[in-house]
Amino acid sequence: MREEEKSIDKASQELLKIAEREGVDTAWDRYEAMVPQCGFGELGLCCRNCLLGPCRIDPFEEGPQRGVCGATAEIISARNLIRMIAAGASAHSDHGRDIAHTLLLTAQGKTKGYGMKDEEKLFSLANELEIKTDGKDRKEIAMEVAEKVFSEFGQQQGELQFSHRAPERRQALWRKIGIMPRGIDREIVEVMHRTTMGVDSDFTNLINQGMRTALSDGWGGSMIATELSDVLFGTPRPIRAKVNLGVLKEDEVNLVVHGHEPTLSDVIVTASQDPELIELARKNGAKGINLAGICCTANEILMRHGIPIAGNFLQQELAITTGAVELMLVDVQCIMPALSSVANCFHTKLVSTSPKAKFPGVEHVEFREEEALLIAKKIVRMAVENFKNRVKEKVNIPKEKMDLVAGFTAESVFRFLGGKYRATYRPLNDAIISGRLRGAAGIVGCNNPKIKHDWGHVEMAKELIKNDVLVVVTGCSAIANAKAGLLKPKAAFEYAGKGLREICEAVGVPPVLHVGSCVDNSRILITLCNVVAEGGLGDDISELPVAGAAPEWMSEKAVAIAFYFVASGVFTVLGNPFPILGSREVTDLLTRRLKDTVGANFAFESDPIKAAHLMIDHINEKRESLKLKPVMYKEREKVILGVE
Amino acid sequence: MRGIIFIDPQKCLACKSCELRCAVELSKSKDLPQAIDEYPLPQRRLKVESVAELAIPLQCRQCEDAPCVRICPSKAIERTEVEQPVLIKEQLCIGCKWCILVCPFGVIGMDREGKAVIKCDLCFERLKGNKPPVCVQACPTKALQFKTLEEVPAEKRKEYLVRFTKGKEMAERK
Numbered sequence: 001m002r003e004e005e006k007s008i009d010k011a012s013q014e015l016l017k018i019a020e021r022e023g024v025d026t027a028w029d030r031y032e033a034m035v036p037q038c039g040f041g042e043l044g045l046c047c048r049n050c051l052l053g054p055c056r057i058d059p060f061e062e063g064p065q066r067g068v069c070g071a072t073a074e075i076i077s078a079r080n081l082i083r084m085i086a087a088g089a090s091a092h093s094d095h096g097r098d099i100a101h102t103l104l105l106t107a108q109g110k111t112k113g114y115g116m117k118d119e120e121k122l123f124s125l126a127n128e129l130e131i132k133t134d135g136k137d138r139k140e141i142a143m144e145v146a147e148k149v150f151s152e153f154g155q156q157q158g159e160l161q162f163s164h165r166a167p168e169r170r171q172a173l174w175r176k177i178g179i180m181p182r183g184i185d186r187e188i189v190e191v192m193h194r195t196t197m198g199v200d201s202d203f204t205n206l207i208n209q210g211m212r213t214a215l216s217d218g219w220g221g222s223m224i225a226t227e228l229s230d231v232l233f234g235t236p237r238p239i240r241a242k243v244n245l246g247v248l249k250e251d252e253v254n255l256v257v258h259g260h261e262p263t264l265s266d267v268i269v270t271a272s273q274d275p276e277l278i279e280l281a282r283k284n285g286a287k288g289i290n291l292a293g294i295c296c297t298a299n300e301i302l303m304r305h306g307i308p309i310a311g312n313f314l315q316q317e318l319a320i321t322t323g324a325v326e327l328m329l330v331d332v333q334c335i336m337p338a339l340s341s342v343a344n345c346f347h348t349k350l351v352s353t354s355p356k357a358k359f360p361g362v363e364h365v366e367f368r369e370e371e372a373l374l375i376a377k378k379i380v381r382m383a384v385e386n387f388k389n390r391v392k393e394k395v396n397i398p399k400e401k402m403d404l405v406a407g408f409t410a411e412s413v414f415r416f417l418g419g420k421y422r423a424t425y426r427p428l429n430d431a432i433i434s435g436r437l438r439g440a441a442g443i444v445g446c447n448n449p450k451i452k453h454d455w456g457h458v459e460m461a462k463e464l465i466k467n468d469v470l471v472v473v474t475g476c477s478a479i480a481n482a483k484a485g486l487l488k489p490k491a492a493f494e495y496a497g498k499g500l501r502e503i504c505e506a507v508g509v510p511p512v513l514h515v516g517s518c519v520d521n522s523r524i525l526i527t528l529c530n531v532v533a534e535g536g537l538g539d540d541i542s543e544l545p546v547a548g549a550a551p552e553w554m555s556e557k558a559v560a561i562a563f564y565f566v567a568s569g570v571f572t573v574l575g576n577p578f579p580i581l582g583s584r585e586v587t588d589l590l591t592r593r594l595k596d597t598v599g600a601n602f603a604f605e606s607d608p609i610k611a612a613h614l615m616i617d618h619i620n621e622k623r624e625s626l627k628l629k630p631v632m633y634k635e636r637e638k639v640i641l642g643v644e
Numbered sequence: 645m646r647g648i649i650f651i652d653p654q655k656c657l658a659c660k661s662c663e664l665r666c667a668v669e670l671s672k673s674k675d676l677p678q679a680i681d682e683y684p685l686p687q688r689r690l691k692v693e694s695v696a697e698l699a700i701p702l703q704c705r706q707c708e709d710a711p712c713v714r715i716c717p718s719k720a721i722e723r724t725e726v727e728q729p730v731l732i733k734e735q736l737c738i739g740c741k742w743c744i745l746v747c748p749f750g751v752i753g754m755d756r757e758g759k760a761v762i763k764c765d766l767c768f769e770r771l772k773g774n775k776p777p778v779c780v781q782a783c784p785t786k787a788l789q790f791k792t793l794e795e796v797p798a799e800k801r802k803e804y805l806v807r808f809t810k811g812k813e814m815a816e817r818k
Contacts, residue, residue: 060685062688
């Protein structure tokens with residue numbers, strides 16, 4: 001593969017050439033070496049859940065059609081898939097648990113370096129959780145909120161509190177088909193139980209439990225992570241920043257945070273501004289300390305502090321390849337085990353911080369909330385002291401960096417549309433009802449060398465906004481779209497359809513809105529609820545002219561996200577199919593029949609333009625069933641767009 | 645490209661990736677998810693067999709003096725030259741099954757419709773494009789390799805010499 005075939009991002013292309021020259025092995029090289037990948041795995045026909053096996057089903061029907069226990073392709077692929085959901089939900093929910101823990105410790109006065117930056121949210125959460133606030137100080141309230149939220153993880157019966165945010169009709173549906181989540185950990189445990197040898201043999205029943213587990217993530221773990229992060233670190237507001245590897249600085253100490261949780265990265269922001277450490281950096285010959293991020297921990301501090309983003313998932317190895325990163329600090333999730341060997345080729349110090357994620361040969365500085373600021377300062381100091389080891393000849397920082405606006409949330413942006421003094425979703429609903437906006441779409445998820453880096457995200461977003469579909473993005477998709485310049489308000493003039501452009505112009509927002517990290521997909525759920533509640537667009541999320549997509553997904557977390565969106569009623573298109581195609585029945589259930597039970601289904605389409613049109617067709621269909629006016633403006637001419 | 649399929653039973657993990665990719669190569673779409681929905685379903689031309697602890701992918705050895713070629717009454721099986729595959733002309737095959745009976749390796753079979761016999765053709769179309777047979781490409785452990793008739797004995801000679809000299813060293817140490 002040539003660099004141009006690997007990524008559409010110029011900075012990445014440039015560094016891939018350098019990686020090749022320096023003998024640095026990247027994910028793309030390892031992917032090429034891995035092709036062809038195992039077909040049984042690709043189709044979901046391999047079962048390793050007990051030692052009767054490993055078993056596999058022959059999709060060409062010459063070999064075995066049942067495992068040793070008698071499991072069919074249907075059972076095996078459904079079991080494997082919902083185990084992926086369980087793993088994905090675990091990741092988000094454990095993240096949520098960590099944030100709840102931080103809030104609890106902070107309320108108890110046991111942490112240093114955290115405050116409770118959004119008191120308004122703390123109080124509204126307390127009300128929602130039926131915690132009395134009269135006569136209590138905020139620490140007491142925070143403690144009770146944290147404890148109440150904590151109990152949701154181990155809850156054995158009843159319903160998750162935040163699931164009651166969903167429209168009444170949706171809640172009733174979940175109860176009716178038995179997928180209302182009861183507790184966060186409980187659903188995950190039940191997936192493991194049901195999929196172990198000789199338990200659930202009904203693929204529909206298995207998929208239902210998968211949906212319930214996914215809901216316990218979206219309306220549980222992830223939503224808790226988002227809400228409590230807002231309480232602790234502040235609810236984001238629109239903020240300007242820069243993105244891409246060009247944000248690394250030649251004359252400063254570059255410290256890159258990579259991973260997912262905001263607990264450490266947020267105090268690193270404080271530590272990196274410490275005058276004493278900046279002075280130390282100067283003594284070491286640097287002009288200052290430059291903090292940048294990769295993946296979702298980066299999105300967290302971008303949203304709240306405007307810290308620049310160095311890149312998304314597939315750029316983690318390339319960031320080190322610039323030779324200009326003094327220290328990369330990692331916590332959990334999406335950290336390639338290969339990083340340590342890339343770091344060995346340069347002066348970069350890799351530092352792991354979570355007791356859950358260690359790497360052989362990598363220095364471990366264990367993070368504890370109780371001493372957050374102290375530890376953060378220690379790590380920044382390590383970075384500063386490593387500046388002198390930088391090898392000038394090995395430094396290759398690409399020029400590419402792009403402006404962006406991030407920091408949109410369910411609270412800020414859509415009220416934004418209503419203006420500061422009449423905060424309401426009305427204008428958004430009206431824009432859709434009048435046909436100025438066709439609808440809205442979420443593009444989320446990862447990078448995957450199976451799809452040209454960033455291409456899936458960017459082409460899809462361009463096609464959607466061209467057709468007057470307002471786009472919201474999170475995670476690595478947000479970073480991809482940011483690099484392509486779609487998160488600049490100016491992008492509306494260049495790429496958006498006339499209706500969307502009018503709205504962006506009037507409000508001053510970009511046509512693609514960055515709503516946060518991957519746990520912040522919960523912000524999209526809340527937004528959808530608010531739109532339903534505002535009225536005029538039906539009584540359930542499944543009636544809204546909206547769609548979701550994960551064009552470059554790879555992580556199990558993306559499977560959980562995709563499932564909580566579909567189970568919440570949002571049609572979702574995936575760039576790569578789930579590993580279930582070996583079963584016709586399961587494929588049919590997910591791509592067609594789920595529509596009859598949860599009002600939404602999946603589609604698999606690797607071409608982002610075709611996928612965008614599946615979404616647009618779906619949005620049009622929903623507009624028709626709501627008997628909305630036709631869309632105000634026809635598609636813009638390609639000539640104006642400047643598209644080749 | 646010319647050569648033979650070299651098999652190292654020590655390396656075969658019986659994953660059957662070769663079987664799967666063989667069927668895909670013989671499908672209309674040449675794409676796994678689509679191939680499993682085709683009618684008729686494509687049929688693989690090699691099979692991973694196991695004896696005791698060993699798994700061995702077996703396919704047509706493309707015999708120089710092939711019993712199947714000799715016995716075919718309708719001249720449906722032919723080979724053009726040395727190190728070139730033995731090929732079946734389906735339209736000439738009368739389905740008499742003599743070839744199945746005489747094949748010493750059991751690697752010839754009938755197609756699903758029972759209209760003609762089928763066997764590995766060494767991916768001769770791929771060879772023309774200088775690509776090795778698809779089973780070789782699919783093998784994750786390199787238990788299957790594509791080698792020329794010069795390479796195989798040359799490598800064996802080297803292996804022998806290593807063993808021989810090592811043996812000598814051991815003897816001297818004693």
